[in-house]
Amino acid sequence: MQLDPEDEQILAGERGETRQKMLELLVALGKVFGAEHLVPIKSAQVSGASYKTIGKYGLDWLASLDAKAIVPAVLNPIGMARTRWEEMGIDPDFAKKQQAVVRAYKRLGIRLDCTCTPYYLHETRYSDHLAWSESSAVSYANSVIGARTNREGGPSALAAAIIGKTPCYGLHLPQNRVPQMVIDVHADTSRWGVADYGALGYHAGKLVGNRIPFFQGIKPDADQLKAIGAAMAATGAVALYHVEGITPEAQKNQYDISGIETVPVEQADVSRLFTDIPVDAVALGCPHCSSAELAEIARLLTGKIVTKPLYVFAAQGVIDRNVKIVDSIEKSGARVFADTCMVVSPAMEQYSSIMINSGKALAYVPNMCGGQARIGTIEDCVRVATE
Structure with missing residues (x-):
């Protein structure tokens, strides 16, 4: 992997042990995926924020780091509301540990926005390179905005925030962003809302897996696009999708989809997910x-x-x-x-x-x-x- 002189200094430990470790992580990741160089990023979004998911060892690792983010970086949702956790019925012991996680990220220069929708708070533009980690945020950035990000793990997103760069592979490269499967929707979607599009994404994610789908037959708005992508990321591993005539890359590019697999989706495939079970x-x-x-x-x-x-x-x-x-x-x-x-x-x-x-x-x-x-x-x- 090609590194510039400043990166070489970081890798040699001349800018501190934490930065050295963070760049080592990024270089190793890049080598695994064949990246030829690092690319500067506009922002990072870091997962691994809830104590429920990272636990004691994750907190200990965060506490061992000593550096600050050099690009705008936000945190994923945590395990409680920071100022109203008592109203949620959160156990005080959990709250204490969650607050320690938040302090650790703050010390590292991560903004405590704690959201899976950073695009509502900070401007993100078409073709911006990012290092985002929350699956629905990654899907929205790539698909609805047309930015460029892989689905980072929490440590690699944090490393990218501290170094200001990420390995240039995967969805950072235009040739890797083309459709790989067509989802042809046969339904009257004129009255569909967010839940219907979420159900479509739930079903489509299982069909697509980790491929890039191209949707036909739907005209979702921004919130509905958010719902599709979030659900596909949950039931599959979809980090980018296109919607004919709607999403920016589908508008800018004349994709040839004639030779790729086409799968129909019927109204019944979506409707079956709606049940009437009692809820608490x-x-x-x-x-x-x-x-x-x-x-x-x-x-x-x-x-x-x-x-x-x-x-x-x-x-x-x-x-x-x-x-x-x-x-x-x-x-x-x-x-x-x-x-x-x-x-x-x-x-x-x-x-x-x-x-x-x-x-x-x-x-x-x-x-x-x-x-x-x-x-x-x-x-x-x-x-x-x-x-």
């Missing part, structure tokens, strides 16, 4: 809610009081921009939390069944929270929470 709680915001989604939740809750716990998750920056809307939501008895989500917080483990509007959560809740998941529209979720 309702949770929205996986990935974190947009401003438009918060406004829709507030509208549906107007004049209503929740009869089941209703959790809404969003980035703190999005909450701060929508204070009146959030206040309106919480007048119903629902709670809007930043920094965390239904998947990574131990608070959700108390429920045996959770209703969600997310294909990603439909895939993750059973394994991460230990209960059943029921998908429905935002309208369905609010109805169940208030009936």
